[in-house]
Amino acid sequence: MHHGEYKVPGGKLVVVDLEVTDAALRGVRVAGDFFLEPDEALDAINGALEGAPADTDARGLAARIDAALPAGAVLFGFSSEAVGVAVRRAVAGAAEWTDFGWRIIHEGPQPPALHMALDEVLTHEVAAGRRPPTLRVWEWDRPAVIIGSFQSLRNEVDERGAERHGVTVVRRISGGGAMFVEPGNTITYSLCVPQSLVQGLTFAESYAYLDDWVLAALGAMGIKAWYKPLNDIATDAGKVAGAAQKRVISGAGAVLHHVTMSYDIDAAKMVEVLRIGREKVSDKGIASAEKRVDPLRRQTGLPRAEVIERMIASFRARYGGADDVVSDAELARAQELAAGKFSSAEWLGRVP
Template identity: 65%
Template structure:
């Protein structure tokens, strides 16, 4: 069995192994990482040899860590990277290059239609009726999108939201609130088969699926980094955040919103951003929480999106696509039955 894991921002970790009578045999670690001293490689191989094939990633990483000689230096990877590569070798996994990727970039849509499309397209990819897809969002209305488990009244000042003309909606993924004005954000969704992130922890999958956009931002001259669990940041502040949802049919939704030109003062009135949340970001003012892409690039939003798509295309390939009539009809029905209902919006009051 063969497994590979490209560490986001790091090196490639490769493992080869056999499973005999339920145990890992003939284990070999390789890659373009840096490791000192030389005999640490043999120590890692010996630590994994003979472990049960069902050993989870946490225990595999602990075994690697325990086997390292005192003072060992790992550059470009970590014990957790080895564990991920092992789990990907033993389970059914795929890579970006195993798929033909499709791009969807329709015109502006209402917020609830965006959320319904996320559910529909994740199902379609998971069940094999659609190729893995990247969708760029265009917004037709001012919107606050709260996470699946957030409380409406805790997150949104209803009076200010109504005064400023913001629609409040709830998405299917967890995480925090998104504050959106048309033209002020860059939002995209990835709809991928579960096999692409099989064997990864949730934290690893966030970094793995965000790696292409980190490269795109760096190509724009932004010193962008991935900040666990789900933030994309630069030295001057947070750029955006990601969220995920995994559906029973096997599809994975990974979506990201990055600020292009945000009115932080208005955001601080519409959203209830408490001191505890701000302290987590290392700031004291909501207006300073998100560093807009425009201030860091000087480029129009449309050019930033095109440059991002160029990066994705160069890395993984990307062909233009269209939403099918069936997908649109299904999404419209979901808006009527779920996303547009008071029951869904206030399921956590």
């Protein structure tokens, strides 16, 4: 018997139990806390999946469901594709969040290069099975720009502007866009998770899946937020966060999923340091930046430390989690990488 679950981002839980016999789905049973009308539609969904080839992707399974649903059927809090994703996770033997003993790390301020290195080290430790899945909340000891693994340094950063404002520039191991951070204005966290947690999900689906807990945390603070493909968290007022990922294929495999959230923003300084999207240092450029990013400070009215405390409490309420620290061995390896790879001109300028 295979069991799979999929929590729809901002929606309901879909649970699927099934068997695979002769490379086909058998005995499919779909359940969950979703809403569905009419009642007979559930039998139609189960029937549509019965006998489907076990290697059918989520979209193909959704098409079978859509074709079988009675006219006027209403699926609320989930979709036919969400059922398909739950089936794929069942077939793939995906793990669930509560299968693990989570660790939560929130230590004092550290330099940008060390944060880059800690992400790499902790993700490899999770892949090797030496560390449980971990949520790490960062604290910054200085302003920084973090560019994506494949971004051009000269295209993204005004180096004279960065030097003028005392901004350290580093390159991370994940893709995506540049992040401008200041110690009191930014909330950054990493999830280092086993590959098994996102098994059966596409790359895009894994972003939404790993961000769902923070949507609930923001909702509890009065912010209606949603996942905006591919890697943003948005509200009616604007973007509040951006995510990036890196996959590690060593050991059992692991995923690094890290998110930078805007608690406050100095848009004038940002457009002097970042090149992309800037119209020099004009009022129009600053206004555009302020409109695109809507800080959590304005939306919540809460101190930054309290926002972080509530986020951690929300995560712990859903999945558990014991307080932890970076081990001496992990820190030593990260310090070595920070002083070498992540502080080297070769790494920073690998895409000039």
